[in-house]
Amino acid sequence: MHSAYAGEMWYIATVFFQPKTLAEALQHKADLRQGGIFIAGGTDLVVLMNHGKEAPEHLIDLSHIQSLTEIRPRDGLIELGGNVTFAQCARLPVQCLSQAALSVGGPGTREIGTLAGNLATCLRSMPNWSCGPLVACGDCGSRISSSTTARLRCGRTR
Numbered sequence: 001m002h003s004a005y006a007g008e009m010w011y012i013a014t015v016f017f018q019p020k021t022l023a024e025a026l027q028h029k030a031d032l033r034q035g036g037i038f039i040a041g042g043t044d045l046v047v048l049m050n051h052g053k054e055a056p057e058h059l060i061d062l063s064h065i066q067s068l069t070e071i072r073p074r075d076g077l078i079e080l081g082g083n084v085t086f087a088q089c090a091r092l093p094v095q096c097l098s099q100a101a102l103s104v105g106g107p108g109t110r111e112i113g114t115l116a117g118n119l120a121t122c123l124r125s126m127p128n129w130s131c132g133p134l135v136a137c138g139d140c141g142s143r144i145s146s147s148t149t150a151r152l153r154c155g156r157t158r
Contacts, residue, residue, distance in 0.1 A: 015058045022067060028060045036060050040068070040083045041112035043105075044121040068116075082116030089115070 017036070019025040029036055036058035039045055049055055062068055068083040071092070078094060087110040089101035104110055104118075 014055055016061060017058065018061045018064050020064055022065055025060055025062055025065060028058075032058050032060070038062050038120075040114040040117050041085065042117075043109055043113045044117055062116075080115060083114045086110035086113050086115070086118075 017025075017028050019028060025038065029038065035056070037045075037056045038060050040062045045055075045059075062083060065083070068081040070079070070081045071084055071088065072079040078092065078097075080089070086101040086104045087107070090098045090110060092098055101110065105113060
């Protein structure tokens with residue numbers, strides 16, 4: 001990683017990849033191993049950097065992979081791609097999910113914060129206020145069905 005000091009700010013040069021397919025993203029990750037991390041909204045990355053963590057050397061931006069942004073109803077379930085934002089969840093006609101999503105951060109955070117990004121942060125045991133509401137969504141049955149999709153079944157809609 002390269003950095004430069006300009007006045008009162010440090011600028012960090014990071015290599016930034018923007019794959020268009022999941023296969024391409026996974027190949028970048030395999031090539032970079034621990035040297036690269038996935039991002040979409042990037043809200044948790046900003047929090048970590050604000051707490052003194054060093055910026056990763058390589059970022060793999062998942063926000064341009066269409067399949068990760070899809071919301072699909074199927075067989076009484078709603079499948080949510082990993083890049084679905086909390087704001088999108090708040091607009092769904094599933095009461096437990098929309099209420100949980102509205103409890104996360106402020107409007108700006110909900111617009112760019114993704115489900116997968118926040119779950120990944122929680123799973124890494126980092127302090128994060130956005131994990132609890134979705135995990136504690138009492139009327140919903142939920143599970144992660146693959147590395148890219150969450151499946152939710154809810155008894156109540158609004």
